[in-house]
Each structure stands twice: as C-alpha cells, then as structure tokens.
Amino acid sequence: MPRPPTNLDLDLVRTFVTIAGVGNFTRAAETLRRQQSTISLQVQRLEDALGQKLIDRNPRLVRLTSEGDTFLAYARRLLDLNDEVVARVNEPRMHGVVRLGTPEDFATRHLPGVLARFAQAYPAVALEVTCDLTLNLLERFRKGAFDLALIKRERLSDTGGIRVWREPLVWVRADRDFWAAEGRLPLVVSPAPCVYRKRATEALDRARRPWRIAYTCGSLAGSLAAVTAGLGMTVLPKDMVPPDLHIIDGKPLPDLKDTEIALLQKERLSVPAQRFKEHVVRSLG
Numbered sequence: 001m002p003r004p005p006t007n008l009d010l011d012l013v014r015t016f017v018t019i020a021g022v023g024n025f026t027r028a029a030e031t032l033r034r035q036q037s038t039i040s041l042q043v044q045r046l047e048d049a050l051g052q053k054l055i056d057r058n059p060r061l062v063r064l065t066s067e068g069d070t071f072l073a074y075a076r077r078l079l080d081l082n083d084e085v086v087a088r089v090n091e092p093r094m095h096g097v098v099r100l101g102t103p104e105d106f107a108t109r110h111l112p113g114v115l116a117r118f119a120q121a122y123p124a125v126a127l128e129v130t131c132d133l134t135l136n137l138l139e140r141f142r143k144g145a146f147d148l149a150l151i152k153r154e155r156l157s158d159t160g161g162i163r164v165w166r167e168p169l170v171w172v173r174a175d176r177d178f179w180a181a182e183g184r185l186p187l188v189v190s191p192a193p194c195v196y197r198k199r200a201t202e203a204l205d206r207a208r209r210p211w212r213i214a215y216t217c218g219s220l221a222g223s224l225a226a227v228t229a230g231l232g233m234t235v236l237p238k239d240m241v242p243p244d245l246h247i248i249d250g251k252p253l254p255d256l257k258d259t260e261i262a263l264l265q266k267e268r269l270s271v272p273a274q275r276f277k278e279h280v281v282r283s284l285g
Contacts, residue, residue, distance in 0.1 A: 006050070020072050022281075083279065087275070099130070100130070135195075138264075141266075167259055187214055195259070204253075209253070233248070
C-alpha cells in the first residue's frame, strides 16, 4: 500500500516561518503571543511530520539547516496562499488605512512585491507609504504618524521592534582604478541624519582615512546617478548595488558592519494593520 500523503498543519508552518524571521524562540513566542515551550513543541511536531531537522538550536540564536532553508521558501508560499484565500472568503469587505513609514532605498528595492501581494489579498485596504530618513521616521512614529515603521538600526540597538532584514554593507564606486588617487575620499551620502552616512564616516575615521562630502542627495536614484557620474563613492546594502557599479572589497577601505531593518508597531493596531504586519514579517523575514 502506498504511504498516505502528509498534510502539514499551517499553524506549525507559521510558527516555523516566524522563528526564521525573528531569529530566536523567545522573540517568536512574543510575536505569536504564545509560551516558548509551545513554540518548541510546535517545531518538533513539524520536524516529525516532515521527517527532517529544520532548525539547529542554541541558547541565543537559531540557525536553519539546509533542509530548513529549502522548506522556508515553500512555507512562505503556503502561508501567502492561505492568507489570500482566508482574506477573500472571511474578510472580503475588510477596509481601512494602514500607514507605513520606510526608508526610501529599502522601499524601492524590497517592498514593491510585498505591497502588491497584500493589495491583492485585501483590495479594500488603502496603504499610505511615507519614505524618509530613519531618524525622521522614528520621530514621526513616536508622534503617532504611522501604524508601522521600517527603520534602519545598529545591531543590538534598543529601538525595539522585530528584525525583518539583515544584509552586509559595502563600499560602491563607478570605476575600479579610483584607488590610485591620493587625498580625501569623496563621499556620496544622504542628508544627516542617515545611518549609512554615519556608518561610513565613523569607519573611515577609525581607519584614519581622510574623507569629504562630495555630494548629498535624499533619494536613492539621485545618489546612484552621482556615483555613476564619478562624483564619489557611497555605501549600500550589497543587494542594492546595480550591475554597472563596482563593489570595493578589502583594503584600503575599512570593513562595514551588517545593516538591520526592524519593524516597529504602535501599541494598538487595527485589524488591517495587524494583517499587514504579519504579511511584512513573513515576506521579509
């Protein structure tokens, strides 16, 4: 007799995706509003159902196994489809406004697909997306301007929120032969306050490498145009570097730490905002 097919419990799948997104069992339990022991048991049940170990555990962090990495992509697709079906059947008339603040460069590169999938599931919910520098977003969030805010932050920051993205920062330049030049390094940066600008100048100061601000622009497109034109170099997340620009690795430039994006939420979310938060955490995590 053929073995009957395994039917996955989507509640267990959702727990697994949340753990992968936030990075440890404690934060996953807080996000899902469950006991940590419950979270651990759910992961064990999912691993038993699949017959594979999905997560390597240690007291501080969790790391996906190779089987866990493979399963994660499918798990997200399962939850996307599940949530779209549930939204269409159970909440067809759910409407309202969700106000999101986000850095412009992150919104340009990573959010279009996330927003499109949510709009498809909840066509009557209006999304108001505001792009600004992180410190400006933080100030406006504290004043109640947003339901949710994506912010750039340093690792181990005390800003709170759920980490939804992490990526290495790199130095970027239009040509490879720039390093024969002497003198202060020309930098293309966003206006202060800007996390990447601060990261670049502090790293150069620690390395005792002279620098100057050659060009300041608040938009990603404008900054990339300035770098392409040869006005200076900049710092970008590695995944945002266009193919016509060059990543400068190693000396004579100092290494840059990874960047983190965290999602902040106001104390009480509307139902549409809660659905959007869950969608963002799952999509970006």
